[in-house]
Amino acid sequence: MKFLTSLALLASAVAANPILRTRNSTSNFHLKTTGADNENHNNLCVYGYHTGAGFNDAVLTSDVGTASPAFLNGTNVQFDLDTPFPWGLYMIAQSNYASWEPVEINTGYGSSDFSVKDGNLQWPEDQGFGGWLVCDWYHNAPQLFYLWKYYKPTIPSSCSKVQLSVESTA
Ligand SMILES: *[C@@H]1O[C@H](CO)[C@@H](O)[C@H](O)[C@H]1NC(C)=O
Ligand SMILES: *[C@@H]1O[C@H](CO)[C@@H](O)[C@H](O)[C@H]1NC(C)=O
Numbered sequence: 638m639k640f641l642t643s644l645a646l647l648a649s650a651v652a653a654n655p656i657l658r659t660r661n662s663t664s665n666f667h668l669k670t671t672g673a674d675n676e677n678h679n680n681l682c683v684y685g686y687h688t689g690a691g692f693n694d695a696v697l698t699s700d701v702g703t704a705s706p707a708f709l710n711g712t713n714v715q716f717d718l719d720t721p722f723p724w725g726l727y728m729i730a731q732s733n734y735a736s737w738e739p740v741e742i743n744t745g746y747g748s749s750d751f752s753v754k755d756g757n758l759q760w761p762e763d764q765g766f767g768g769w770l771v772c773d774w775y776h777n778a779p780q781l782f783y784l785w786k787y788y789k790p791t792i793p794s795s796c797s798k799v800q801l802s803v804e805s806t807a
Contacts, residue, residue, distance in 0.1 A: 665706030665707060665708050665717055665805075665806045666706070666707055666708065666803045666804055666805050666806055667682040667683070667701065667704045667705075667706065667707065667803075667804050667806055668682065668683040668707055668714075668758060668801045668802070668803065668804075669681065669682050669683075669801070669802045669803075669804045670682075670697060670769075670771055670779075670799040670800070670801060670802075671757075671799065671800045671801075671802045672798070672799055672800040673771065673797035673798070673799045674797055674798075675797045677779075678697075678771045678779055678797040678799060679799070680699060681697035681698060681699055681771070681779055682697065682698055682699075682700075682701055682703075682704030682705075683695050683696075683697060683704065683705060683707070683742075683781060683801070684696060684697070684698055684703050684704050684705040685705050685716060685718065685724065685742035686776050686778075686780075688741075691743055691744040692741060692743050692744075693724075693741060693742040693743065694739065694740075694741055694742075694776060694780055695726070695739075695740040695741060695742055695780065695781040696776050696778050696779070696780050696781070697771060697778060697779040697780065697781060698778065705717075705718060705724075705742065706806050707726070709751070709753075710746065711749070712749045712750050712751050712752065713725055713726075713746045713747045713748070713749050713751065714726040714747055714751050714758070715746060715747060716742055722744055723744065723745060723746055724742055724743065724744060724745075724747075725742070725743065725744075725745050725746045725747020725748070726740065726741075726742060726747040726748060726751070727740065727741045727742070727743050727745075727747050727748050728740060728748045728760055728764075728766070728783055729741060731765055731785050734788075735785065735788075736784065736785055736788040736789070736790035736791070737770050737782040737783060737784045737785060737790060738782060738783055738785060739780075739782055740781045740782060740783055748760070750764065753803050756802050756803055757800045757801060757802050757803065758801040758802075758803055760783065762786055765785050765786055765787060766783055766784075766786060767783070767784035767785055767786030767787075767790075768783070768784045768786075768798055768799075769781065769782070769783055769784075769798070769799050769800065769801050770782040770783065770784050770790075770792070770796055770797070770798055770799070771796060771797050771799050772793070772795055772796035772797075773795045773796075781801075782796075784798070
């Protein structure tokens with residue numbers, strides 16, 4: 638409980654600004670979409686869109702200056718958001734029989750077991766990962782999801798399967 642309380646206190650220090658400010662650092666990378674059939678879903682970078690204290694949806698922008706710089710910590714993907722506490726990439730667990738699930742950038746170290754293969758960010762298939770999906774969604778912008786590999790998705794025309802390429806910001 639002590640940990641939760643201090644996390645909540647830290648999280649409440651985050652300004653209620655939908656776009657988290659980023660830090661100028663050279664060891665970071667951006668997560669950038671490639672390989673979409675819809676050109677509008679390519680060359681977009683992941684950033685944290687504030688949804689509540691300590692919580693962000695992984696939304697996409699064509700503005701590199703808005704993108705959240707990421708770094709690998711072991712097999713975790715974290716974001717450098719200029720706060721004294723960490724932000725991690727979270728693959729939200731499948732719990733609703735849906736064909737795809739949200740990806741969030743929340744306080745903490747995030748989900749583990751990420752890897753980079755051929756320059757693209759991957760998560761293990763045996764954890765249900767069926768690839769990345771981008772959909773025009775309710776923040777009035779494209780948003781990142783991951784496909785749940787055990788269901789066959791009917792992909793709406795507003796969504797595209799993508800790769801997430803790891804592009805150095807240096
Ligand atoms: C930001 O990084 C660049 C190099 O990538 C450096 O030249 C510049 O001084 C940095 N700015 C600040 C405010 O640290
Ligand atoms: C990397 O993760 C470990 C926990 O697994 C944590 O103790 C450490 O502070 C993290 N490093 C950074 C730079 O956040």
